[in-house]
Amino acid sequence: MTDTGQNPITDQVYKARQFCEDKGARFTLLREKVYALLLEQQGAVGAYELLDTLKLTESNAKPATVYRTLDFLLEFGLIHKIESTNAFVACHHFDCNHPVQFLICDTCGDVKEIQSVGLKDTLDKQAQSVGFRVVNQTIEAHGTCAACQ
């Protein structure tokens, strides 16, 4: 499989495989399928909704199947978890190392990922000023996207 520029999802999956293998991690068929399913979604998806979709081709899939796979994808930054909705969303630029924040449209369900270093730094500084050392951040905004206004 090569990056042909023909199919965005295929290309993204290819990039993900390269990324994993470069790190000595195995991008198995199951992991590829789950990642591809998430890429196909326009918004974030719950684990059980994802399971239902996965079952169409992997009839023996179970909750643990999905959660284990999601754990792997999360660990390598290929996907993100939206904490406020318990849903998962594919990440398209796992190779750059930017902080991440989400804009979640409550009307159409679309999730836009933004990468604001300024936002991250502001929170880090606020924390630092009270002696708190930040390890990771959850920043999610709910509202209405441009298209839905």
Place this chain on the structure above:
Amino acid sequence: MTDTGQNPITDQVYKARQFCEDKGARFTLLREKVYALLLEQQGAVGAYELLDTLKLTESNAKPATVYRTLDFLLEFGLIHKIESTNAFVACHHFDCNHPVQFLICDTCGDVKEIQSVGLKDTLDKQAQSVGFRVVNQTIEAHGTCAACQ
């Protein structure tokens, strides 16, 4: 019951009752008890942990009892939900109208609430720049508090 300055929790409960009644909402005994229980905790508490505690005095309490009460308290801003841990924490200054962010210590479990207008505005602006209108924000930092370092 008056604000005597003797017991911080009693005083806070008193303030909460005033606040609710000013808004025409009923601060029932159940709501008072749940709010008081949350005030007694040092960190955030899960709904079922709260239920167990509540059962000590309200032996007939059920999940719905707790969730309904939490919903009321959330609606009036007397408590907050920590999305990244599915836990609830009492708010001490529901009367001021500041935005809210949380610093969650993963070592001792303590939750510190901060109110940074700058942080809120930064996120609002970032969103605005891509045409997104923010209705509410979830900002939570995990890490290590000053005491635990």
Place this chain on the structure above:
DNA sequence: AAAATTAGTGTTATTATATAACGGTTTGTT
């Protein structure tokens, strides 16, 4: 190449979190 080790998956069961629905009771209003 065989053995040993590690990583990944299948499967069953269980735990944790949250809501729906309905009936009865209390509170506030007319």
Place this chain on the structure above:
DNA sequence: AACAAACCGTTATATAATAACACTAATTTT
């Protein structure tokens, strides 16, 4: 007193996530 609305008790169920164990595939060591 009658009525309506809000609140609470209760049962059932939906949704989200993990534990534990056996088996298989891949990788490393010998």
